[in-house]
Amino acid sequence: MTLFFVVTLNGLTLAALYFLAASGFSLIFGLMRTVNMAHGALLLLGGYIGWSVADATGLWALGVFAGGLGAAFAGALVQIGVLGWMQGDELRQTLASIAISIILADLMLWIWGGTTYQVRTPDWLSGGMRIEILGIGYAKVRLYLMAFALVVGVALWLFIQKTRIGAVIRAGVDDQDMLRALGYPINRIFVLVFAMGGMLAGMAGVIAGSALSIAPGTDLQFLLSSLVVVIVGGMGSVGGAALGALLIGLAEQYGLAYAPTYAAVVTFVIMVVVLAVRPQGLLGQAEA
């Protein structure tokens, strides 16, 4: 029974990480219909930058901040420099973002090498925390990770629902042409959203590097999980990303604990079922 609770806790913490990674991806898609295949690369870039900064200064929080900022900057550059030129042509954008992802991955391999990095956490995050009810020790960093994802999720929701700029973004999701006609600088909003998506990815990268580890390949792993999460949850909605992350995180951990050999299959079975029954995702809106 203890195992069941521990695995559930693992699933929840993994879901928190998946949510952080997928929310930015989903945000970008929701507004621009761009499937940003470079999202994983931005995440890994943020992770590496965060590691470098945390290693140089010894300040973990600064590392998370720098990782988010670095990836936000890179995300904005991608939109201004490449994807912005082909706005409205989603297929071309997707293909271009795959190219960017491959180029970034090679550049990162060149700069940081193939070694696996682990971002050192400060003392208050390291080691285990005793959970009395279960009678086990549990990694503190993972518990804080859950809290962090919760805060980010609520903040993101408030931003989208309650602020003026959030209202503009929502309006853009519904009717881009109208927004443009009303004189809103839509290209600048696109860049802003891309930067936000990059920031979320970058922070997720540093946190993934603290709770797990980062290495070449982490980019594709998180890109894949983000894709699955938003496909299951529904593209373009914060709630959908949260629900999708929860389902996938739990399924992966139960799979790994109770049927390790088939763990990799479980997530895809969920995806296939969702696609068959509700192709727009659990919380997604059907295309008009």
Add this chain to the structure above:
Amino acid sequence: MKNLKIAVSALALSAAAVPASADDIKIGVISILEGAFAALGQDGIRGVEMAIADAGGSVAGKDVELIVVSSDASPDSAVAAARRLIEQDGVQVIVGPLSGSEGLALRDLSRSYPEVTIINGSSGAQDTTLRDPSENFYRFGGDGAQWMAGVGTYAHDTLGYEKVAIVAEDYSFPYTQVLGFMSEFCAAGGTVPEKFWTPIGNADYSSVVYSIPQDVDAIFVALGGSDAVSFLTQYQQAGFNTPIIGGSITIDQTVLSSDASFRDMLLGAPAGTPTVSDFDSPEWTAFSAAYAEAYPDGLGAPSIFAHHYYMGGHAAMLALEEVGGDLSDGGAAFRAVLDDLEFVQPTGGIMRLDENRNGIVDNFVIEVFEREDGSLGTRAIEVVKDVNQTLGQDLETFLAAGPVSRDNPSCP
């Protein structure tokens, strides 16, 4: 404007490609430069480069050109890489691949290209050479089981472990490693109550960590690269302290050099490997020094991958020299030389092949220790000489035990 862009990019492309003369000898290299094994693959490339540099970059007066192609640890990607090298680049000698199942795939592919010689990099699946071998596939090195020689006995008799759980990746190389460990450990009287096979590239091992039975004396971990780092980190974070026994690529320089918090936990952990980072022999000292000089940004010492890709490249260069760089007979003379080739390997022993073209090797039981500068290295506890592919057993009996799999061998 558009035409201008195309013209400029075409110009840039043609300037980057240095024209190769027809007399050059092209050697294809297949290694993994992406994903979880990228650090290992990078070190493999260093190994081949060292072998070429040893010969002065040319053989029998012809320049040697390396063409490196990346695979991603999957058999398909290795086959695609090899096809590209053979059909587009026209290579007749390939060094590689890195990973177990890739080796099996290339052995099968080699049958369709009898004029091409494939010299294994570091892939260590057993059946690549044991069952149904291919005439033009060579392995100057051991398989995963040979690399564990001595460890099972050491764990049982010297460390006194009776019950060991296994955590390993779910493909042919770890199966082979587990066989190497268990064949000795079970014969000595130990038991393995449970095995956990996990997918390659898995990042979150926490549920496996908590599923491991509490009453085992040690855990045998056969994971590579970032998988090993992830597992060990999470195991340590969860606050467990059961001792670790390492597979050959778990306790490897690529893992020991990573910046992670589990370092202290690994001190004293035993493992089996053909490559010891701090091994006191003149040959190894010279090899490490050459490595450190050529690659100041490399790992703390050559890894198993640099070592084995070096041996593959070295064997190719020696045999090419012998035939005067002439492969025009479809490589028949080249392979005849390879069959009987013997050379001193970087760890000091004599490398030679059995009738299936698999290496007979010296293997080491090692332990992790801390160097004076604080970095982690491995040192030899014991050397097991002349380990062949059947681990000293009779070939018939060994084959009768059946191919390795998740469930074979078993001693719960």
